[in-house]
Amino acid sequence: MLQKINFTGRIDLPMDVLDSHVEVKENRSTLFLKWDFSGYKFDSSSQVWLEIRRAGSYEYRRELLGAYKKGITEASIDVSNMTDPRNLRLRLKVSLDQGKKKILLGNLDNFVPRIPQDETQQRGFLSILKDESLEVPWIMKVQQGEPLLVISGKKNVFSVLKEQSPTFIPSILPEVVRQICVWAANDKERENPELFAKWERLLVGLGAREDIFEADDTNDEAVQDRHQDILENAANCASEFARKHSLLNQIDRVYSDMQGVING
Numbered sequence: 001m002l003q004k005i006n007f008t009g010r011i012d013l014p015m016d017v018l019d020s021h022v023e024v025k026e027n028r029s030t031l032f033l034k035w036d037f038s039g040y041k042f043d044s045s046s047q048v049w050l051e052i053r054r055a056g057s058y059e060y061r062r063e064l065l066g067a068y069k070k071g072i073t074e075a076s077i078d079v080s081n082m083t084d085p086r087n088l089r090l091r092l093k094v095s096l097d098q099g100k101k102k103i104l105l106g107n108l109d110n111f112v113p114r115i116p117q118d119e120t121q122q123r124g125f126l127s128i129l130k131d132e133s134l135e136v137p138w139i140m141k142v143q144q145g146e147p148l149l150v151i152s153g154k155k156n157v158f159s160v161l162k163e164q165s166p167t168f169i170p171s172i173l174p175e176v177v178r179q180i181c182v183w184a185a186n187d188k189e190r191e192n193p194e195l196f197a198k199w200e201r202l203l204v205g206l207g208a209r210e211d212i213f214e215a216d217d218t219n220d221e222a223v224q225d226r227h228q229d230i231l232e233n234a235a236n237c238a239s240e241f242a243r244k245h246s247l248l249n250q251i252d253r254v255y256s257d258m259q260g261v262i263n264g
Helices: 154-164 169-188 193-206 220-244 248-263
Strands: 020-023 028-036 047-056 060-067 072-078 087-100 101-111 127-131 138-145 146-154
Touching: 020 087, 020 101, 028 047, 047 072, 047 248, 060 072, 138 169, 146 154, 146 169, 169 220
Parallel strands: 127 146
Antiparallel strands: 020 028, 028 072, 047 060, 047 087, 087 101, 138 146
């Protein structure tokens, strides 16, 4: 019988060592982790690291979870700034620094965290569609009471914007949020009340006043004042969204992760 010989001494950890799930509340996504090293005795000076990547992309983060501890340990990580927090793949590592060398002692790769059961089919409530005929990079549409972000399928625009670019959320979505706020404040039909209520809660959470979604125009002057009020609230929502998903923070995190890979 052939036997696999591990010359490095590294332990390939089984999947049941780790338990993880993603929790999404409004505009915040949190990755919860629990790992159990009860049956393992790594060097007491070793550290536990987590690599987070988005499936089918180059988006990547690396997080230090702390020093190795025997037994069960828990942690949580804010992953709101990742493009699709519900589509993550994890790698759990136990490593030991020896001078300028980093020795990998334990490894668990390609772990898929659980996502909320009621959202397995709908990744968020903003639908993103590809349109092969679209001549501009992207546009917002509303169909049957649902805002849609339509991205051009020409010249790999969709894959560049949606699948590969770590700047998708901070560079494009603030303007999308602004346009959706303007739509929601002016929409009187409420064709999809359940979806509308979700957007209203999100926009109010970003700083929009609740009363702008209660249209009651009585005269031309009131209409003009209301229009200006809507534009100001929409701009505030976009600014708050951009602040929470800052492009500068994204670039700084990508740079830090790259430095960690180079130095590690």
